[in-house]
Amino acid sequence: MKKTVKILSAILAVLCSGVLGACVKLGNDLPDSYTVNKDENISFFNFNTISFNNQSKKEITVSSTLNGGSFSGSLMLLDIIPIKEVNVHYDEKKFVVPCGDIFGIKFHTKGITIIKCSDITSGLSSFSPGNDCGLQPGDNILSANGENISCCDDFRNIIQTGKGEPIEIEFEREGKTYHTDLTPIKNKGEYKAGLWVRDSCAGLGTMTFYDPETDRFASLGHGICDSDTGELLPLDSAEITKAEISSITKGSDGIPGSINAYFSGEESDGTAFINNETGLYGVLNDPPSDREAVEIANIQDIRKGPAEILCTLDENGPQYYSIEITHVDYDEKNKTKNLQIIATDERLLEKTGGIIQGMSGSPILQNGKLIGAVTHVLVTNSAKGYGIFAQNMYNEIEKTPN
DSSP states (O other): OHHHHHHHHHHHHHHHHHHHHHHHHHHHHSOSEEEEETTSBOOOOTTEEEEETTEEESOOBOOGGGOSSEEEEEEEETTTEEEEEEEEEEEOOOEEEEOOOEEEEEEEEEEEEEEEEOOEEETTEEEOHHHHTTOOTTOEEEEETTEEOOSHHHHHHHHHHHTTOOEEEEEEETTEEEEEEEOOEEETTEEEOSEEEEEEEEEEEEEEEEOTTTOEEEESSSOOBOTTTOOBOOEEEEEEEEEEEEEEEOOBTTBOOEEEEEEOOSSOOEEEEEEETTEEEEEESSOOSSSOOEEBOOGGGOOSEEEEEEEEOSTTOEEEEEEEEEEEOOOTTOOSOOEEEEEOOHHHHHHHSSSOBTOTTOEEEETTEEEEEEEEEOTTOTTEEEEEEHHHHHHHHTTSOO
């Protein structure tokens, strides 16, 4: 009898340990936040429920008593075992127009960006005045001797007219403003600071969506970074222009492909005001009116499985291509690599080899709803890539000035 009890106790301990392990895994895999839309139910995996005010329900309908704000709840297993505490937010449905169009970007930085510090020879010694006063690549020079700097020529002129006297520099680093004194040195008849700087750049991207009520747009799914420093470029303004594809460089494992295009319009189609880790945001001047708006999916409704991307690969404009979502990362700290995707459409694989550069920003749709945008190609496997949640991008366009 005692032996039987010991065996049963051991079995029970193993089962409890297994259930506990499953609960921990579920807690890590499932979202910490959920969104409830008005007059709709919140849906979960079949074995999960959420509990409010000691009442456990398979579905929760937003009623007039729950309009607005956020709520706390417990995610439950089998209505019995608590998985974790979660936040539930009430919100209206969001509708946007998916795009998938290639566009050109004429980017003007805030001040001028330091690309590199270099040594200048003076007499028998060599040193970098810029580096010695504390400046470094990635910093943005905003003003010199109280004069705003908008281009490289402004900075060069102040250095030359200063004739080697110390120059008070105001610069920005990681969002904070600092001051230092830069003393240029004379070399071959000119005064130099030992700094390589940049004041603008140009590039191409894919438009993700726009809000038909405000004409605000979201694009790229990741920020525009300096090609030399790898740092986000601080945006003063950027013009959005039309672009046309000239060719496609097909990708292969270890060699990312690319969409090759050129600017095809002189007039501005819009202005960008925000460049951050989740994308480029602004306002379109005259967005297309012949396209239908779709709902942005709540993050908890996004599932592994079939989906589509909308992208432009030739003169026919945006087209839908089949993909598979292989992993969904609900971690709220991860802003840009929320989805792992793989191209499955034979037309796409034949033309591009999978996910390629220039495709960033291409809308991802599942079950008729916008769930995200392509952000990165996986270099080791050209068919695979990453995507960002569309909700993360929509949160940013609400900060964009009209």
